[in-house]
Amino acid sequence: MLDGLRYLPEYLDATAQAALLGDVRALLAEAPPYRALMPKTGQPMRVRMSNAGALGWYTDCDGGYRYISTHPETGRPWPAIPERILSVWRAVSGYGHDPECCLINLYDAAARMGLHQDRDEQEFSAPVVSISLGDSALFRIGGQNRRDPTRSLKLASGDVLVLGGSARLAFHGIDRIHAGSSRLLPEGGRINLTLRRVTLPR
Ligand code: MD6
Ligand code: FE
Secondary structure (H helix, E strand, C coil): CCCCEEEECCCCCHHHHHHHHHHHHHHHHHCCCECCECCCCCCECCCEEEEECCCEEECCCCCCCEEECECCCCCCECCCCCHHHHHHHHHHCCCCCCCCEEEEEEECCCCCEEEECCCCCCCCCCCEEEEEEECEEEEEECCCCCCCCCEEEEECCCCEEEECHHHHHCCEEEEEEECCCCCCCCCCCEEEEEEECCCCCC
């Protein structure tokens, strides 16, 4: 059913995770995390976010879900996606162009992410590639209809998940974070990177 779902547990070893974490820390120093607001309700999202790449995913009260090319608070362009992160995409995406967005989601122990589809892009033939760092998360994925049956996967530090093919538009979310399950982040919590191609290559 979800033919394009690929779960690559322990894709990154401890050394690679530490190197990637260094890259993420540098990105967050340049593009500080913020709390995006859900459209209409203006409710702040539970996760804090930032981005790297030409286009960053963003939402606020009036504009809704969209991609923007500058940081909402600093006004600066998003930093470039680091080479080490690009190389994960190049190795696993099976797609001939680089991603334009690396969304950085930061979870504390109580954070969750509701069931959603990633559908704010123009290019759906590219997969979304997700990299997890820090505490494990209970990830749930269903089908292309919100009410399709779901199954759960544990995403641990270093795991990579590829949502391509029919899984590209599958509903998915994070039900819980397992606090204390990883020692990668001294402050605890979880970092998730999702890499997306946004526009159609020309
Ligand atoms: C997360 N992930 O793992 C949230 N989206 O924190 C996502 O929303 C996601 O893991 C698209 C593809 C893979 C994902
Ligand atoms: Fe998603």
